[in-house]
Amino acid sequence: MSPTIPLAILLVILATLILFIIFPRAATKSHSNHGRGKLPPGPTPLPIIGNLHQLTTLPHRGLQSLSKKYGPIMSLRLGQVQAVVVSSPEAAELFLKTHDTAFASRPKVQASEYMSYGTKGMAFTEYGPYWRNVRKLCTLQLLSASKIESFTASRGEEVAALVESLRGAAAARELVDVSRKIADYVPYLAPLDLQGYTRRMKKVSKGIDKVLEKIIMAHEQGASEEGHHHKDFVDVLLSLVNQPMNPQDQHVYIIDRTNIKAILLDMVVAAFDTSATSIEWTLSEVLKNPRVTQNLQEEVERVTGMDKMVEERDLEKLDYLDMVVKESFRLHPVAPLLVPRESMEDITVEGYFIPKNSRIIVNTWTIGRDPNVWSENVEEFFPERFINSKIDLRGYDFRLLPFGSGRRGCPGAHLGIVTIQLVLAQLVHCFSWDLPSGVETKDIDMSEKFGLSMGRENHLLAKPTYRLNARSM
Ligand code: HEM
Structure with a gap:
């Protein structure tokens, strides 16, 4: 491989990083909501990893402290994935009952030892x-x-x-x-x-x-x-x-x-x-x-x-x-x-x-x-x-x-x-x-x-x- 290719990749990554560091929320918004409304409030995501670093070894506890600051419907970036964290009974009712149909699918989880048969089981299978x-x-x-x-x-x-x-x-x-x-x-x-x-x-x-x-x-x-x-x-x-x-x-x-x-x-x-x-x-x-x-x-x-x-x-x-x-x-x-x-x-x-x-x-x-x-x-x-x-x-x-x-x-x-x-x-x-x-x-x-x-x-x-x-x- 030519030595200039990794250098070029590095430059692109650096440029992207700088862009994200300067305009993290703007970058997130333009990717995720296409101008159709505001995402729930949430901590500013870092480039690439988003908010993954804030989850800590016991993520439910890390998310608890974040939700105390940002509220019961909170927006996070987990790497490239847009996530919403729900932390009150009222909000849970909205997601699991009022709008249950819209949220009834499961994400495709990679590399789980239990996923060896693809999505032919029940728990991790997409809605359908x-x-x-x-x-x-x-x-x-x-x-x-x-x-x-x-x-x-x-x-x-x-x-x-x-x-x-x-x-x-x-x-x-x-x-x-x-x-x-x-x-x-x-x-x-x-x-x-x-x-x-x-x-x-x-x-x-x-x-x-x-x-x-x-x-x-x-x-x-x-x-x-x-x-x-x-x-x-x-x-x-x-x-x-x-x-x-x-x-x-x-x-x-x-x-x-x-x-x-x-x-x-x-x-x-x-x-x-x-x-x-x-x-x-x-x-x-x-x-x-x-x-x-x-x-x-x-x-x-x-x-x-x-x-x-x-x-x-x-x-x-x-x-x-x-x-x-x-x-x-x-x-x-x-x-x-x-x-x-x-x-x-x-x-x-x-x-x-x-x-x-x-x-x-x-x-x-x-x-x-x-x-x-x-x-x-x-x-x-x-x-x-x-x-x-x-x-x-x-x-x-x-x-x-x-x-x-x-x-x-x-x-x-x-x-x-x-x-x-x-x-x-x-x-x-x-x-x-x-x-x-x-x-x-x-x-x-x-x-x-x-x-x-x-x-x-x-x-x-x-x-x-x-x-x-x-x-x-
Ligand atoms: C103390 C015992 C158990 C606890 C705490 C528990 C908890 C849970 C939770 C939290 C979910 C996800 C629910 C959601 O997304 O809203 C779930 C799903 C599921 N549980 Fe249990 N569970 C227990 C016992 C069982 C038993 C005994 C079975 C079957 C023999 C079972 C089979 C399943 C299946 C198949 C799903 C996936 C359902 C779907 O995605 O449609 N669980 N369970």
Whole structure:
């Protein structure tokens, strides 16, 4: 290559940099709104990187401080991408309800390990007939109330296995790495025969396709890995191979192996870490607050008694448990910025112009910690704030949005809530928990680690003591 070419490129870059440094807002505007209105207010973007440097290692926190300055509808540049950050219940309602259709797509996310099948799954697929059909299929075949109900017994067995294994640790007076253990026993994948595969999948970062192939082949041969077989979601999907997903629809999709792998992978990813992490956060708060532990134990004891484990049908009577889980989601939403959306058209919201293909980020973490929404004690874990309140967490109340809302809201919210409540109730009912010697409740570290789902930075360690009457289980 001629040495003059890199020099020329360098000069062009330099000239562009200078132009951006002098006229950053003007440059941004002319690229993004084509003179059709003003963008929401926001910090001045740097050349090339835009505002990426302001996101910090915990972006929800970095965005919280920015939104305090620029308001609940804020404009940012993430590299070359125009983004809008939403940080109040009122603004969230505008984006996720009033104008939900305009913001119902997802941006194409590059190089995700979970994207190996392109956009044939659900969570990262752009809005359109394919996504609609996959969502319908999953909602009916996997996540409907009757399907969830039909797996109650298997969930119970899986939770019983968790209790049994913790009981072993209790008898040996062992310290348990709760973070690891609970992640091993999130129960609802068991009825789908995915649990074992999920553990393996986590170990083999590069072998996801192979693992999925094995799952499918095992099902095709009519036998699961454990040597028994009951009809599950994979079977349902396999029974649809080579058939149109949506015979009545205008766009007909024929289901092939890649569709099945993509949908399966999406389900595992969306369901698994989110739930394990939510249980971990909730238990951390419960252990940090002995008053809450006591209230919870008294409630479960009243409803279930000390002779047996909690049953799923007990959950609807456990009001305090419900409030504890809500409070935990308020402070620790595992998807603090939800899953990004993308605008499908130019649109004006609250007088601000939002160009097509903008990325929409809803900072639900900030909403959960806004004193104007929750009163002054926002940082305190105080489940009683939900007494006599109708605040729901499934996406109907924009003050509490751990599962998002609207067309792209989480289709697994009901299953997720049942699972978290069941596991948590069991853990506090069957065991009392001591912290490692020398550690006090105030020392329980609540630092966050940003990731696909936002978990604890450090593992939670505690020593269980079995507390039910001896012959129970
Ligand atoms: C504690 C448990 C869970 C949490 C906190 C959670 C949270 C979320 C959030 C925040 C979104 C994005 C919503 C939005 O953009 O408005 C989402 C989407 C999704 N979730 Fe969940 N989720 C959980 C459990 C589950 C379960 C159990 C399943 C299925 C078995 C599931 C499947 C999905 C799918 C497929 C999507 C994508 C939906 C779409 O794009 O159309 N999730 N979830």
